[in-house]
Amino acid sequence: MISVIGTVGVPACYGGFESLVENLLPSKKIDLIYCTRKVYKHEQKEYKGSCLKYWSLDANGVQSIPYDVLSVFHSLFFTKNDLLVLGVSGAIAIPFFKLFSKRKVVTNIDGLEWKRAKWGKVAKWFLKFSEKIAVKFSDTVIADNAAIAEHVLTAYNTQAEVIAYGGDHAVRGGLPSSKENYSLALCRIEPENNIKMILDAYSNAPDQHLKFIGNWNNSEFGKVLKSEYGSYNNIELIDPIYDLDELFKLRSKAARYIHGHSAGGTNPSLVEMMFFDLPIYCFDCNYNRASTQNSAIYFASSEHLIQHLSAANNEDFTIAKSMKNIATKRYTWSIVKQQYESLFDD
Secondary structure, three states: OEEEEOOOOOOOOOOHHHHHHHHHOOOOOEEEEEEEOOOOOOOOOEEOOEEEEEEOOOOOHHHHHHHHHHHHHHHHHHOOOEEEEEOOOOHHHHHHHHHHOOOOEEEEOOOOHHHOOOOOHHHHHHHHHHHHHHHHHOOEEEEOOHHHHHHHHHHHOOOOEEOOOOOHHHOOOOOOOOOOOOEEEEOOOOHHHOHHHHHHHHHOOOOOOEEEEOOOOOOHHHHHHHHHHOOOOOEEEEOOOOOHHHHHHHHHHOOEEEEOOOOOOOOHHHHHHOOOOOOEEEEOOHHHHHHOOOOOEEEOOHHHHHHHHHOOOOHHHHHHHHHHHHHHHHOOHHHHHHHHHHOOOO
């Protein structure tokens, strides 16, 4: 049996790891999932056949360290479970787990968190150190992207298992036969997602329409961008949408998807949009090229993106079909679930 450590919890209402666990369930192998009371005010004993355990700590930020460490030690002393650890926040507890137990530890190291611009020097050092500990003491390391696996091999001489995310859950019905004339972008409003680059491109291309979904009011960075670009007639800045059915309505009608992420390995929002039969425009970095098998459209600046938008033609149809074919072969949850469960088969 398996304990899952490192998520906000289930039912999923937050990010990529939560969606991962949601779609691994129901599972005959997942016995226990740790959750935070900060998000789930109404506790339940189980969900889709797995038990839930709640801590009064935040699963993100600085508190994610004691949150994950506490989960590791609880599993060590109060269960007989193997561990599926998502992220490296609590990796400092893994050596102690292995010292007192021969149980298996499988760790998904996430997307090189220590490279993200939002962290200070101390946080970056700790995250990189935690990554090193996770790789050294885990029985199996999971990378969600081939570029992450290459980093693990180069930095630690360790072969990681490449398992991405599924995206087919985002398709909530039949896709319309015709699209509306707008581009869609969707992400957390953080500098590393190249928000300003995308908005600047559309502000200089008044004939191109953009709907951009994000948490604009959660940071000063987002508020400044909202103030600067919110008045353009061709740009619509939309607050977060967590309801998948409502999100499907916007996704399914979009003519193209703009993906600005520059960090984080395989981004769930990208693989989800690859199922929507539309051309994908990605910021040009090794993670995005690996996820799309070098078959999307790539941009490195606002000017570059404007050029691509102006040159949109029948090639978009070919790119859209290519994206969907890749997604169907690599990013369905049935495949991902089988890959994860096989790591605990013995």
